[in-house]
Amino acid sequence: MHIQSLVPTAWPDLQRVSVLVRVSGLPAYGSSAGPNLFLFPDLPGAGQAGWAGSPTLGQPPSDVEGLPAEASPETRAANDPAQLGDSRTPSPYPDLVLSVLDQHGREMATTYIVEHKEPELEFTLHLPAAEPGATYVAQAKMSWNDEVIQTVQVPFEVR
Secondary structure, eight states: OEEEEEEEEEOTTSSEEEEEEEEESOOOOSOTTSOOOOOOTTSTTTTSTTOOOOGGGTOOOOSSTTOOTTSOHHHHHHHOHHHHTTOSOOOSSOEEEEEEEOTTSOEEEEEEESSOOOSEEEEEEEOTTOOTTOEEEEEEEEEETTEEEEEEEEEEEOO
């Protein structure tokens, strides 16, 4: 896994910066025959039109965080933090942190992508107090299994 490029683009309003990051070597996921959809077959109403699992649509209460009471015992056990222990296989996907640093190296804006799976993505980060003409640094930090495997920094100006 490798960060190929990091391209920051400051917006004319001096309050935002778009950060485009390209990553290579990510493990494949999903089906090549169609879009990558998340399916939850044991959730009530799965497969019925209009059900989205939203609390506003009447999602049942849960005693395991995020799961309805009607979820199968296998699904409940697989998602119960008390039963997970250390037997889980680590994710093959890296975590990615995108940041904008000011001229003193302080973080101005940050976003975290857990288990990053896309070869290319673009985020807009909001800069609370950018100075016109000042040089900032866009930073992408990739980690896997809690170990930083690559950091890329690219300076840019806000004008």
